[in-house]
Amino acid sequence: MLSIGEFSKICQVSVKTLHYYDRIGLLRPVRVDAFTGYRYYSQEQMEQMLYIQRLKRYGFLLEEIRELLACTDAHMLASRLLQQKERLKQKKMETEGILSELTAHLQDFERTGNIMGYQKGYEIRLTETPARNVLACRQKMGVNDFGRYYSTLYERVPKEKVTPNGATGAIYHDEEFDPTCSDVELIVGIREREKADKVMESQLCAMTIHKGPYSSLSDAYGALVSWIKENGYTADGAPYDLYVKTQFDSLAPEDWETEVYFPVKEK
Numbered sequence: 516m517l518s519i520g521e522f523s524k525i526c527q528v529s530v531k532t533l534h535y536y537d538r539i540g541l542l543r544p545v546r547v548d549a550f551t552g553y554r555y556y557s558q559e560q561m562e563q564m565l566y567i568q569r570l571k572r573y574g575f576l577l578e579e580i581r582e583l584l585a586c587t588d589a590h591m592l593a594s595r596l597l598q599q600k601e602r603l604k605q606k607k608m609e610t611e612g613i614l615s616e617l618t619a620h621l622q623d624f625e626r627t628g629n630i631m632g633y634q635k636g637y638e639i640r641l642t643e644t645p646a647r648n649v650l651a652c653r654q655k656m657g658v659n660d661f662g663r664y665y666s667t668l669y670e671r672v673p674k675e676k677v678t679p680n681g682a683t684g685a686i687y688h689d690e691e692f693d694p695t696c697s698d699v700e701l702i703v704g705i706r707e708r709e710k711a712d713k714v715m716e717s718q719l720c721a722m723t724i725h726k727g728p729y730s731s732l733s734d735a736y737g738a739l740v741s742w743i744k745e746n747g748y749t750a751d752g753a754p755y756d757l758y759v760k761t762q763f764d765s766l767a768p769e770d771w772e773t774e775v776y777f778p779v780k781e782k
Contacts, residue, residue: 516545517558517561519544519553519555519556522560533554541567567580567584573596573599574602612769615728619727639739639742641722641779642719643720644718647704648680648704648706648711649703650675650677650702650703651668651702652667655699657693661685665683665701668701672703676710677707677710683757683758684756685701685702687699687753687755702715718778719780723774726772727768739754739775740777743779747781748782749779750777751779751780752778754777756776759773
């Protein structure tokens, strides 16, 4: 057997951490001396400890690791690892988007000397939008659910024999935004008015084009709200986005383009 110090050194994990793992039942020593309280581990436990450390590097929480250690279904374990791989890929893409955003922010600061100058880079205009025939799906959903609900919309296209016109977007009905659960209506534009779930009638909108990842869309929203207030208008309906250039065009996040519309009326 190995003392807790030896086990700590071999596995490169602190004694404090081993005490904690014992306390939460993640990895218990094989023996605890009744008189001294010293903990001892078996050589076989090194494999389990190294597995725990690897799962931590993969981003699993300790509670999730406990479940994985208890799982004896190899297919289930492989499935959980594949799911985590996809989450890490998504996180990597988001991090790359943030790095790109930070780089552009620094470049703007070097050019203008204004740390918040990026907020003034939006060109805002009034436009009378065309009527839009759309398939729609309105749900309480989080931003991570968009893909699933868009799939259901596109599955309807061949079944209902409609023709997409390239417009894809989201309408935000809540006054407050919660990324985990908001009243959102996803839309896919189609040509056939008679087969549409709804027709978005022509209306006056303040609009701008946001270039970059969706994580910084709030910059465009802030610019639009300020413009509306400064120019004597008020909101007249739910704001919405149309996704013009996306990852599905094989573009990097910094090259994505989103049209942002705020329905307005004069005060």
